Amino acid sequence: MDWDQFDLNPKVIAALKKADIKSIKEILNFSGADLQRLMKLSSADIQCLLKTVSHMLRRNSMLTALQLYQDKDHLTSQHQKLSLGCSVLDNLLKGGIPLVGITELAGESSAGKTQISLQLCLCVQYPYKYGGLESGAVYICTEDVFPSKRLQQLIDQQHKLRADIPAEIIQKIKFGNSIFVEHAADLDTFHNCVTKRISLLLTRGMVRLVVIDSIAALFRCEFGVSDSVMKARYLQTFGAQLHSLSTRFRTPIMCINQTLQILKVQPFFYGYFPVTRADNRVLPALGITWANQLLMRLMVSRISQPEQSSGVASHHPGSVRTLRVVFAPHLPPSSCYYTVKLEGVKGIK
Amino acid sequence: EIGISKEEALEALQVVRQACHGDAARTAEGSGTTRKCTALELLEEEQAQGFIITFCSALDNILGGGVQLTKITEICGAPGVGKTQLCMQLAVDVQIPECFGGVAGEAVFIDTEGSFMVDRVVDIATACVQHCQLIAEAHQEEDHLKALETFCLESILSHIYYFRCRDYIELLAQVYLLPDFLSEHSKVRLVIVDGIAFPFRHDFEDLSLRTRLLNGLAQQLIIIANDHKSAVVLTNQMTTRVGQSQSILVPALGESWGHAATVRLIFHWDNSRRLATLYKSPSQKESTIPYHITSHGFRDVQPPAVTQNAEGTEMNPRKRARREEEK
Numbered sequence: 289m290d291w292d293q294f295d296l297n298p299k300v301i302a303a304l305k306k307a308d309i310k311s312i313k314e315i316l317n318f319s320g321a322d323l324q325r326l327m328k329l330s331s332a333d334i335q336c337l338l339k340t341v342s343h344m345l346r347r348n349s350m351l352t353a354l355q356l357y358q359d360k361d362h363l364t365s366q367h368q369k370l371s372l373g374c375s376v377l378d379n380l381l382k383g384g385i386p387l388v389g390i391t392e393l394a395g396e397s398s399a400g401k402t403q404i405s406l407q408l409c410l411c412v413q414y415p416y417k418y419g420g421l422e423s424g425a426v427y428i429c430t431e432d433v434f435p436s437k438r439l440q441q442l443i444d445q446q447h448k449l450r451a452d453i454p455a456e457i458i459q460k461i462k463f464g465n466s467i468f469v470e471h472a473a474d475l476d477t478f479h480n481c482v483t484k485r486i487s488l489l490l491t492r493g494m495v496r497l498v499v500i501d502s503i504a505a506l507f508r509c510e511f512g513v514s515d516s517v518m519k520a521r522y523l524q525t526f527g528a529q530l531h532s533l534s535t536r537f538r539t540p541i542m543c544i545n546q547t548l549q550i551l552k553v554q555p556f557f558y559g560y561f562p563v564t565r566a567d568n569r570v571l572p573a574l575g576i577t578w579a580n581q582l583l584m585r586l587m588v589s590r591i592s593q594p595e596q597s598s599g600v601a602s603h604h605p606g607s608v609r610t611l612r613v614v615f616a617p618h619l620p621p622s623s624c625y626y627t628v629k630l631e632g633v634k635g636i637k
Numbered sequence: 638e639i640g641i642s643k644e645e646a647l648e649a650l651q652v653v654r655q656a657c658h659g660d661a662a663r664t665a666e667g668s669g670t671t672r673k674c675t676a677l678e679l680l681e682e683e684q685a686q687g688f689i690i691t692f693c694s695a696l697d698n699i700l701g702g703g704v705q706l707t708k709i710t711e712i713c714g715a716p717g718v719g720k721t722q723l724c725m726q727l728a729v730d731v732q733i734p735e736c737f738g739g740v741a742g743e744a745v746f747i748d749t750e751g752s753f754m755v756d757r758v759v760d761i762a763t764a765c766v767q768h769c770q771l772i773a774e775a776h777q778e779e780d781h782l783k784a785l786e787t788f789c790l791e792s793i794l795s796h797i798y799y800f801r802c803r804d805y806i807e808l809l810a811q812v813y814l815l816p817d818f819l820s821e822h823s824k825v826r827l828v829i830v831d832g833i834a835f836p837f838r839h840d841f842e843d844l845s846l847r848t849r850l851l852n853g854l855a856q857q858l859i860i861i862a863n864d865h866k867s868a869v870v871l872t873n874q875m876t877t878r879v880g881q882s883q884s885i886l887v888p889a890l891g892e893s894w895g896h897a898a899t900v901r902l903i904f905h906w907d908n909s910r911r912l913a914t915l916y917k918s919p920s921q922k923e924s925t926i927p928y929h930i931t932s933h934g935f936r937d938v939q940p941p942a943v944t945q946n947a948e949g950t951e952m953n954p955r956k957r958a959r960r961e962e963e964k
Contacts, residue, residue, distance in 0.1 A: 316809050317846070319853040339817070342810035349801070349811070350818075353728075353746075354794035356755040366755050388751045516879065524839040535751060535803055576886065579716045580835070580874045583752060615717025618754035620932065 294344070300337050303327040312341045370497065370540050371419025372404065373411040373449060376635025377611065380624045384419060385540045389583025390530055392503075394545040394572035399588040400609045400628050401544045405499045406439055407632045408542060409467050410446060412497040418453050423496035424466030426489055428481060431505040434469045445631035468495060475522060478506055482529055490537040498530070502544040504573040520577045527581030545572045547587075584616040591625070608636070687740040689731045689827060689868055691723060692765075693937045695926035699915045700900070706740065706826060706868045709858055709897065711833075713873040713888040714904030719911060719930050720872040721752045723904075724829045726935040727870060728797045729762045731827040734784035737769050742826025742867075743796040745818070747811055749835045753799065762793040764933030798822065805836035809850065812857055819865045828861060832872040834889040848893055855897035871898065904928075910938075 289311050291301045307326050309315055315337070318326065323334045359365040369384035378384050385391050385408070393401050409427060414420030427434060443463045447455055468489060472478040489495045503526075511519040530541045547570045572578075572585065579585065591608050612623035625636040688703030697703045704710050704727060712720045728746055733739025746753060766789060773781035798818075802808040808830070819825050833854075841847040862869045876889040888895065888903070895901070901917035914925040927938040 312810075313806050316806050317850075319849040321853075322849065338813045342813040345810045346800075346807065346814060351799045352795050353755055353758055353797035353799055354791060356799060357759060357794055382756070386754075516877075521839075528839040531751075532803065576715055576875060576877060580838075582716060583750070585717065617721050617752040618757045620930070 294340060296337065296340055297333065300327075300329060300333055303329055304337075312345055315341050316345075364538075368416075369419070370408065370421060371411050371414075372633070373407050373419075374626070374633060374635045375452075376624060376637055377626060377633070378419070380611065380613065380619075380622060380635070381616075382619060385542065386583060386618075387421075387538045387540050388534055390527065390534065390541045390543055390581055391584045391586065392543050392545050392572065392578075392582050393586050393588065394547055394614075395588035396547055396570070396590065399590055400626070400633060401588055402435060402501060403438075403628050403633050404588070404611075405501060405542060405544060406435065406442055407449075408497060409439075409499065410442060410463055410632075412495075413461050413463060413466055414450075414453065415457070418450070418457075421496040424468065424489075424494050425497035425499060426468040426470060426486055426495045427499045427501065428470045428472055428478070428486075429501055430472055430478065431502060434471075439464070439467070441630060442632055449631040449634070466494070472506075475506055478526070482526065482533070486533065490533060490539060496537070496539045498533070498539060498541045500541070500543045502546055503578070504544075504546040507574060523574060523577045523581070527578065531581065543582075545574060545578075547571060548573050582615075584619075585614040587612045587614050611635070686866075687826070689727055689740060689742075690733070690738065691935055692726060692730060692768075693926075693928045693935050695937050696913055696928055696935075699913075699921060699924045699926055700918075701921045704827075704868045704870060705900070706866055707862050708899040709855075709862055709869040709871065710900040710902065711871045711873055711888070711898035712902045712904060713875060713916075715875050715886070715906070718904040718906065719928070719935070720904060721831055722757075722930050723935050724831050724870060724872060725753070725758050725761055727827060727868075728829060729758065729765050729793055729934070731868075732788070732793050732796055733765065733769065734788050736778070736780045736784050737772060740826050741824075743798070743822060743824045744827040744829065745798045745800070745815070745822075745825055747800045747802055747808065747828070747830045749802050749808060749830070750832055751801070752831065753801075755794075758794065758797070759790065760932060761934040762790050766790060766793070796824075798825070802836065805840070805850070808836050809854065812854060812861075815857075815861055816864070819861065819867070823865075825865065826867050827870065828858070828867055829870045830858075830872070832874060834872075834874040838874070838889060844891075848891065851890060851894055851897070855894070858897075 291304050294301070296304075304315075304327070309327075315323070320331070320334055320338065323329075323337070324331060327334070329337075356366055359367075367383070369378075369381070369386055371378050371384040372381070393404060395401050405427070409425040411419065412421050412423060412425050415422055442449075446458050446463070450458065470481050470485060472481045486495075486498060490498075507519060507523070530543075533539065534541045549570060570587075570589070572587070589610050589612070591610055607627050607629075608625050609628065610623050611626055613619045613621055615621070626633055627636060686706045688697070688700070688705055690697050690703040691700075700710075712723060714720050724746070728744040731740060731742045731744050733741070735741050766785075769781075769785060769788060773785055800811050802811050815828065819828075837847055837851065858869045858871075861867065873894075874889040875886045877884045878887045886905075888901070895917075898917070899919060900915070903914045903916045905912055905914065911928050911930070912925050913928050915921060915923055917923075929936050929938045
């Protein structure tokens with residue numbers, strides 16, 4: 289770092305060089321008192337230095353909420369979301385999946401998580417005007433083999449699912465070419481995948497959706513009870529890496545998670561606060577450490593028998609599911625029904 | 638350094654020092670100068686400090702009036718419990734005009750997690766304006782109507798200053814720049830950092846460095862709160878502390894961080910109810926109240942509907958209510 293180009297007092301510049309400080313990040317990593325000791329400068333000089341480098345890092349970083357609201361540019365606007373390919377589901381989510389942040393889709397097995405994720409991999413490839421992001425997807429399998437046969441079925445039936453899109457547009461897109469499948473069954477492979485492979489695909493603009501199916505499988509076998517600190521650290525590191533990629537490339541990250549049955553609800557104890565609403569006796573796996581990384585949590589479940597016999601569900605016996613918003617900063621807790629058909633996932637009004 | 642002799646330098650310093658003392662004598666406050674006053678004066682000053690209401694009267698009550706200016710208030714809780722919702726509500730409420738009981742201030746919103754959704758703020762702001770309009774209609778006072786001319790959605794949104802910090806370095810830099818920003822935007826009465834934990838909970842091999850940086854951050858925020866007569870509101874995550882017999886949830890960032898905030902609120906669940914516990918406060922006692930989040934924002938829980946009595950016969954609702962009051 290060439291300190292001479294900065295608007296700093298010469299003696300401060302000399303002290304920076306003498307202390308072998310090479311970057312703004314390094315300076316900010318020290319507390320004010322540490323810097324004073326290290327550079328042997330007065331408190332006023334240090335304050336001035338901190339302000340100057342902070343200004344270099346953060347000039348033009350302010351927006352008013354009004355500017356955020358009025359931003360119509362589809363490349364930067366908060367209003368833009370990734371559609372799920374069904375208007376009922378999109379309405380539940382007020383447009384679709386937010387572009388920046390990690391969205392979790394949790395649920396029991398065969399509730400439809402993989403179906404929804406595959407559908408998203410196709411939706412992302414459509415033009416912005418149809419709720420897509422005009423780019424591909426990367427699908428990381430951590431457990432099962434990638435369901436290519438099902439993907440092909442979905443591709444063949446796109447015209448049926450997306451009746452809102454002109455047939456010529458659908459025909460032009462080579463869906464299979466833009467879905468990149470990765471397999472990562474353990475943490476090291478996953479780490480490499482995220483830091484190298486996904487980074488590369490994102491940098492080249494080839495993908496604008498990352499699906500991880502599932503995040504829970506990565507942590508199931510490798511950690512015993514006593515390794516909880518280690519596990520937490522991995523979760524936080526991965527969460528931060530994914531979050532950072534999502535922010536840099538305005539790309540939604542969809543993490544599939546499994547659920548656990550709660551066998552016993554803990555009594556309220558002073559200082560003990562329940563982790564989530566335990567009304568369903570089913571909790572997403574990986575605990576609060578993982579939940580802290582999420583922007584939005586969605587849960588899917590099969591409908592219980594009594595619900596199925598009434599109204600809506602009776603028309604679609606056996607395959608009705610519920611999609612529930614557990615938390616999101618912009619959505620109330622709400623839910624809707626959906627079915628899984630040959631052409632894909634469709635919400636029921 | 639500027640090419641004058643030592644004597645001339647000393648003389649220059651003396652002149653400057655005298656001028657400073659003169660200034661300090663004239664103004665009642667000056668950062669960096671000390672001032673003697675009695676505890677009574679301090680108490681009166683503190684009671685005169687404004688509060689930012691939350692629109693949940695139960696929460697305002699346990700806080701002693703609302704979120705207090707010149708203090709740091711920390712909101713801890715699990716994901717999805719409502720911390721960001723309250724922050725967005727406060728960013729709107731700080732702007733309520735004085736004639737409606739507000740502090741007529743502006744807000745700085747520092748977002749480290751990307752959870753600030755402007756469409757949600759629009760809902761909250763619209764509901765707040767409607768609330769004030771209802772009051773104005775009921776009272777028909779001129780200053781109410783005049784205030785409503787400028788208290789509208791666009792104005793509210795334009796006075797929330799939003800900063801997105803993607804890691805702890807950006808956050809630290811932003812806080813170093815805050816004092817100058819607040820001097821330029823002197824109407825700011827609320828600084829929000831949502832959340833303080835997120836950028837500090839990974840990437841730190843050296844926990845003692847993290848503690849030093851957090852301490853420095855806390856000190857700066859305390860000074861900002863005082864010098865600019867603003868409320869500082871921080872949100873924090875919860876983490877699991879493994880105990881001998883069971884694990885409990887505690888606020889993240891460790892023991893020493895617990896001293897940073899003056900007031901600490903913990904939001905949590907009780908089955909499907911949302912509860913707020915005032916966990917730490919210099920003047921109010923520890924208590925727990927329920928709150929609700931509606932499409933309009935952060936609110937009280939509505940009193941429960943009247944139910945049948947134990948014998949199974951339905952009581953006249955009005956009769957029932959009177960009975961309760963008599964208790």
